[in-house]
Amino acid sequence: MTQATSMAPAATRPGPDRFVxxxxxxxxxxxxxxxWLETAPFLLALLAVxxxxxxxLYHGAFGFTAGWRNLVTKKRGAGMRAQLMLFALAALIMIPxxxxxxxxxxxxxxxxxxxxxxxxxxxxxxMQLGGGCGSGTLFTVGAGNLRMMVTLLFFIVGAVLGSIHxxxxxxxxxxxxxxxxxxxxxxxAIAVQWLGLGAVALWVxxxxxxxxxxxxxxxxxxxxxxxxxxxxxxTGRWPFLWAIIxxxxxxxxxxxxxxxxxxxxFAFNLWGAKVLQGLGVDMGQFEFWNWAYPAQALxxxxxxxxxxVMNFGLLLGAMLAAGMARxxxxxxxxxxxxxxxxxxxxxxxxxxxxxRLAFGCNIGALFSGLASASVHAWIWFACAFAGxxxxxxxxxxxxxxx
Amino acid sequence: xxxAYKRHRIVGILLAILVLxxxxxxxxxxxxxxxxxxxxxxxxxxxxxSACAPCGAPCPSTRD
Numbered sequence: 001m002t003q004a005t006s007m008a009p010a011a012t013r014p015g016p017d018r019f020v021x022x023x024x025x026x027x028x029x030x031x032x033x034x035x036w037l038e039t040a041p042f043l044l045a046l047l048a049v050x051x052x053x054x055x056x057l058y059h060g061a062f063g064f065t066a067g068w069r070n071l072v073t074k075k076r077g078a079g080m081r082a083q084l085m086l087f088a089l090a091a092l093i094m095i096p097x098x099x100x101x102x103x104x105x106x107x108x109x110x111x112x113x114x115x116x117x118x119x120x121x122x123x124x125x126x127m128q129l130g131g132g133c134g135s136g137t138l139f140t141v142g143a144g145n146l147r148m149m150v151t152l153l154f155f156i157v158g159a160v161l162g163s164i165h166x167x168x169x170x171x172x173x174x175x176x177x178x179x180x181x182x183x184x185x186x187x188x189a190i191a192v193q194w195l196g197l198g199a200v201a202l203w204v205x206x207x208x209x210x211x212x213x214x215x216x217x218x219x220x221x222x223x224x225x226x227x228x229x230x231x232x233x234x235t236g237r238w239p240f241l242w243a244i245i246x247x248x249x250x251x252x253x254x255x256x257x258x259x260x261x262x263x264x265x266f267a268f269n270l271w272g273a274k275v276l277q278g279l280g281v282d283m284g285q286f287e288f289w290n291w292a293y294p295a296q297a298l299x300x301x302x303x304x305x306x307x308x309v310m311n312f313g314l315l316l317g318a319m320l321a322a323g324m325a326r327x328x329x330x331x332x333x334x335x336x337x338x339x340x341x342x343x344x345x346x347x348x349x350x351x352x353x354x355x356r357l358a359f360g361c362n363i364g365a366l367f368s369g370l371a372s373a374s375v376h377a378w379i380w381f382a383c384a385f386a387g388x389x390x391x392x393x394x395x396x397x398x399x400x401x402x
Numbered sequence: 403x404x405x406a407y408k409r410h411r412i413v414g415i416l417l418a419i420l421v422l423x424x425x426x427x428x429x430x431x432x433x434x435x436x437x438x439x440x441x442x443x444x445x446x447x448x449x450x451x452s453a454c455a456p457c458g459a460p461c462p463s464t465r466d
């Protein structure tokens with residue numbers, strides 16, 4: 001008897017994959033126990049939050065990359081509008097927290113300059129070639145996608161390379177972070193963000209209407225497309241609105257509990273640097289790893305690094321969701337070879353390098369940046385979208401479908 | 403039916419990750435602090451309030 005699990009059509013799926021669900025839960029319990037015993041309760045809370053975020057990303061199929069590609073190639077804007085709704089809700093919740101004067105919270109604000117523009121553009125290309133963004137790569141890896149594991153591996157390599165080069169990029173023309181909260185106050189910052197997001201939504205609607213004559217409003221659906229609410233809650237697929245609420249509240253909880261908004265890619269930097277350090281490379285020779293936060297993170301345990309702990313939780317949460325849906329590893333029935341494999345390598349490198357130069361990915365820079373009323377998030381959005389359009393054109397060269 | 407995954411591979415990958423996390427943690431100041439070394443520079447909240455970006459990058463205005 002083989003140890004392998006068999007695939008079955010969705011309609012005849014006999015229920016959750018108990019092995020995968022059990023393993024994911026065991027992983028959460030073991031990791032949670034370690035965090036509880038060795039660190040602090042707030043990190044355990046963040047682990048739990050991130051596991052729920054992983055479930056929401058998987059069950060909501062909340063991919064930034066596919067949403068952008070659908071708008072460009074199929075002229076369908078539901079995924080893009082869902083993202084805009086997510087940003088708007090998060091801004092509404094998080095800007096007042098950041099503007100309340102509390103000194104224990106810091107927003108995801110970053111400088112605006114050459115590094116940001118180049119990095120986010122490169123990241124956008126990498127999104128389409130690698131097959132995911134920061135969160136997309138993580139949740140698909142958690143769901144057992146082999147090709148995305150290749151992307152993640154080279155994401156880490158690119159991120160480390162980017163960290164070594166970042167000081168050079170920072171010496172190019174740039175200005176200090178611009179926070180709309182400082183400029184126009186909390187109500188003004190929310191208004192500016194909502195106006196900006198509304199303008200993008202109008203453009204998305206116009207693109208879709210021109211191509212199809214009407215809009216597919218699937219992002220507004222409250223009930224699941226198939227099955228009961230209870231079944232969809234555990235096995236997916238969630239309506240976009242469910243995922244939007246969970247992701248926005250999850251980011252706000254991350255801010256309140258951890259002191260700063262949700263971020264993903266710094267952990268990739270850290271993991272790569274720790275591996276190099278373990279192999280005998282002196283990371284102290286690189287300026288980036290002498291800055292206070294990276295140096296502190298490199299010297300200490302990954303269990304006290306918030307992005308690392310949350311990435312572990314997200315991976316296990318996505319694994320749990322994929323097991324509940326009985327779809328673990330479903331996307332990996334064919335080992336990636338040839339050009340699609342090369343696309344994962346190139347895409348991963350671009351994602352990592354770009355994320356470091358651009359101060360984060362679609363989560364740390366875009367989602368958390370917009371929710372923190374930072375101007376750099378808007379620059380990131382525009383440049384990454386432009387890069388993504390290049391990436392979409394390049395996908396056929398790597399035998400990737402559009 | 404074709405196999406979707408091999409159980410031992412999944413368990414092996416997760417165990418390998420756990421071992422790496424443990425090796426990293428057992429060599430960390432936080433573990434030393436927990437073991438009674440009060441001088442170990444453990445930091446539960448790793449943050450640099452003076453940094454200009456979430457990754458700890460300095461502000462362009464402060465660079466030479």
